[in-house]
Amino acid sequence: MMKFDKIEEYILNNIKSDVYLSEEKIESENELAKKFGVSRMTCRKAIENLVQRNYLYKIKGKGTYVKNNENKHIIYLNEAIGFSERTKRENLSAVTNVLQYEERFPSDQISKKLNINKEERIVYLKRLRFINEEPVVVEITYIPKKFVNEKRLNEFFESKYNYALSENYKIKEMQKEYMGVLPNRDIKELLNIKENIPVFKLENTAILENGEIFEYTKAFYNQEKYKFLEILKKDIDKY
Amino acid sequence: MMKFDKIEEYILNNIKSDVYLSEEKIESENELAKKFGVSRMTCRKAIENLVQRNYLYKIKGKGTYVKNNENKHIIYLNEAIGFSERTKRENLSAVTNVLQYEERFPSDQISKKLNINKEERIVYLKRLRFINEEPVVVEITYIPKKFVNEKRLNEFFESKYNYALSENYKIKEMQKEYMGVLPNRDIKELLNIKENIPVFKLENTAILENGEIFEYTKAFYNQEKYKFLEILKKDIDKY
DNA sequence: CAGTGGTCTAGACCACCAG
């Protein structure tokens, strides 16, 4: 067992047995180093591991604190009608910020995902969505240009699915891929994540009734203050 | 911009511009240190960050390699009929290993999740599931004892949902919570994960037609060789 | 101002792997 393992175990035990209380400051790195007779770098490794596992967080110049993971708001993912609708019922204020919107030709990867050839133009859309003034999700959408009515861009920006409905594009199938990933610097900055902690990533492919792919979206969810649920109401034998 | 940022950028550029090929060995930590005029620990930090973001992997005594994330097998999560069914159609061999099975009284947290009082007995079930001899998911299930027919434990172990069906427990609703997390040592060892990389975590609550909660399950999915998809076939306005 | 965490150094010893 390594030295940093012992320090991790010590801190974890203190959290689980309420020696440290939620949101309380723990010993400084120097104090831990002295207490365990190790170097400061070894303490830092132990602390960093627990930060990444959501037990602790650090504030530069102040100290290391026990994280409180209770009382997270719930966001429901299963309403394709859009972010705004999801949040209204929770009495949360939702704001969508369009960071980037441009026409492009698709990369190899994207033309494959959208099942179109590389000469067909697409639209690249990058949005940052806030709930109660906090950044919650970065959504990066690739959509064939032919599906975008430029006279109704604002509606499209706010909710792709309301827009799709009103333009009479019928989506017959959604393919979702779920992942846990560590975000790159861009996503970290947008979501205002200071530490090196995982986010929940969802890749969405929407398929129309005629088999064409309406959109491909990558979404990065900030797990700091929200949790992400889906409710499936079905007879079990229809799954 | 920190020194380790520059080394990260250098490595990332080499990957993206195919200077490093997939599965190829990159410079050793000592070589990078010399090339950038920094200490070895600084190189290690840059490499560790890219390992955590799935660009690299390390083998002790050998070196650091570029990871290939193509060609992952697909596992479908939306068939509650069970792991075995999901994998058959992909021509993958599925094995379930029961690591632990015991009666318990629920903790505060679990009695809340199952909506039962703390005097009601539950069953704790910990399973490790393999596909093609590789560990893919750890499932930890909490289920009220009253729902477990001890004469049919083997069927129950293999597929809770086939079992539920055959015992006439009708599930009306599934509540799923999605997360990205860094696994603790136990999960890492079971899934044979060497590096400090995120897994995909799914928490499942199954609700019966009479409102009782049939089970609460935490599942940790190894993203190394598989990806996890769900297909929703619906009219968009029924979401 | 003293204390905190963030970065970085130039070493050290170890276990592991290959030839």
Added chain:
DNA sequence: TGGTGGTCTAGACCACTGG
């Protein structure tokens, strides 16, 4: 055996927070 990554050390300087 020489090279690799894994752990650890005993320093250093910095930027930031609070009193």
